[in-house]
Amino acid sequence: MNAPHSSFDYERTLAVCARGETAALRELYERDAAWLMGVAMRLVHRRELAAEVLHDAFVQIWQKAHTFDPNLGSGRGWIFSVVRNRALTTLRRDSREIATDESAFEDAADPSADPLADLTRSTEAQALHRCLLALDEQRRRCILLAYMDGLTQQQIADRLRAPLGTVKAWIRRGLIALKECLE
Amino acid sequence: MNFNDPVERAALAGEFVLGQLSPGEQAEFERELARNREVARAVVTWQERLLPLALNVKPQAPPQGLWPRIERDIAVGVSSRAPKSAGIWSNLAFWRMAAGLSMAAALALAWIVLVAGPVSSSQQYVAVLQSPTDKNAGWIVETGARDSVRLTPLLATPVGSGQALQFWTKPDGAAGPTSLGLVPADRPTVVPGSKLPGLSPNQLFEITLEPAGGSPIGRPTGPILFLGRAVKV
Numbered sequence: 286m287n288a289p290h291s292s293f294d295y296e297r298t299l300a301v302c303a304r305g306e307t308a309a310l311r312e313l314y315e316r317d318a319a320w321l322m323g324v325a326m327r328l329v330h331r332r333e334l335a336a337e338v339l340h341d342a343f344v345q346i347w348q349k350a351h352t353f354d355p356n357l358g359s360g361r362g363w364i365f366s367v368v369r370n371r372a373l374t375t376l377r378r379d380s381r382e383i384a385t386d387e388s389a390f391e392d393a394a395d396p397s398a399d400p401l402a403d404l405t406r407s408t409e410a411q412a413l414h415r416c417l418l419a420l421d422e423q424r425r426r427c428i429l430l431a432y433m434d435g436l437t438q439q440q441i442a443d444r445l446r447a448p449l450g451t452v453k454a455w456i457r458r459g460l461i462a463l464k465e466c467l468e
Numbered sequence: 469m470n471f472n473d474p475v476e477r478a479a480l481a482g483e484f485v486l487g488q489l490s491p492g493e494q495a496e497f498e499r500e501l502a503r504n505r506e507v508a509r510a511v512v513t514w515q516e517r518l519l520p521l522a523l524n525v526k527p528q529a530p531p532q533g534l535w536p537r538i539e540r541d542i543a544v545g546v547s548s549r550a551p552k553s554a555g556i557w558s559n560l561a562f563w564r565m566a567a568g569l570s571m572a573a574a575l576a577l578a579w580i581v582l583v584a585g586p587v588s589s590s591q592q593y594v595a596v597l598q599s600p601t602d603k604n605a606g607w608i609v610e611t612g613a614r615d616s617v618r619l620t621p622l623l624a625t626p627v628g629s630g631q632a633l634q635f636w637t638k639p640d641g642a643a644g645p646t647s648l649g650l651v652p653a654d655r656p657t658v659v660p661g662s663k664l665p666g667l668s669p670n671q672l673f674e675i676t677l678e679p680a681g682g683s684p685i686g687r688p689t690g691p692i693l694f695l696g697r698a699v700k701v
Contacts, residue, residue, distance in 0.1 A: 304674070304692065304695075306638070307542065307640065307641070311539070314538070319529055319530065320523060321530075322527070322529065322530040323527045323528045326525075326528050332528075332531070336530060340537060343538045344542055347538075347542045348542075351600045357508060357512045358512035358513070358515060359519075362512070362519045363515075365515070365519055365523075366485075376487075409520050410520035410524070413517065413518070431486040432518055432521055433521060435487060437487070456488060457479050461479055463517070467517055
């Protein structure tokens, strides 16, 4: 299931948050919390950690709403970035703990789910789908493991049984190719 | 790191968004991100490009009690536990300072109230209004006799010709702000209780820059110059 692609005005709602109206933050929460929880679960695996990520991210969205610049990007993109950023901070901080507890995966969003399945809802999604598929398989896997699962280059190297330097190069060349394809 | 070459800049921004920079590289990148708009643009471009992948995850119901906890924590101004080193998303110094200033102002007013005796039998509040951009405390709002409020400037607010400062309040949960009128930049203003939509804890007060004569639509139209919330004393 995709998050609804809607004409909801995220930028305006963030501006209302910046004015101190709690109802606006609640509106954002009610619209996207389930997908943000999904993103956080996929990254940190554990439900209680994902809930903490979401809590801290929403407090931050509230406090930082006045810094959001609609000239740079979309409000929804900003909100998802705040959540991903919090999740990555948690992941890096707790990485040993999370990495050594494989049983935590049981509780997680299905980590084997294909992130490209159903990636066709919007024009942007279709373009991304097409350009990811156009990448060499190793480069695509590196980018997806990094973005979806929050793995570091070392973790990706371990997972793919490839040298660290090679993974570094795959990611960099993959990003450059992806950029060219999307532009 | 070479931030001048567009290809290199885009690749670094992509690695940053993917969380692939080492802690040292990340710190260097974030310093540049805070001051270089081209770098900020490159980061946001990657966030937008990859967003469809995030929107494509399997949704998960958040725990039932999560929203009430968020709502409670933003009301009392609890900061998230992000370390300062986490970069530009988590500069919490302002929020900590805001909490400290409000407390100092609250203590000062509590002392005045205790020494001078209550001016009215109703609750006493104070709010310190701060600039959302440079974080300076600019005005203090205090309750006075018969639920009036006194607005006192702490510093001079520059106002151009053809512009005016307008004072607003919004109780928690109200649909929108209520205008308390235009205020002079350089001296205190007392607003009678009859003009207020009541007074309650956490009530928002703000000053916006409006055209001379005030907002034509009865809601703020200009930038928020100062804002703060009422704290009970």
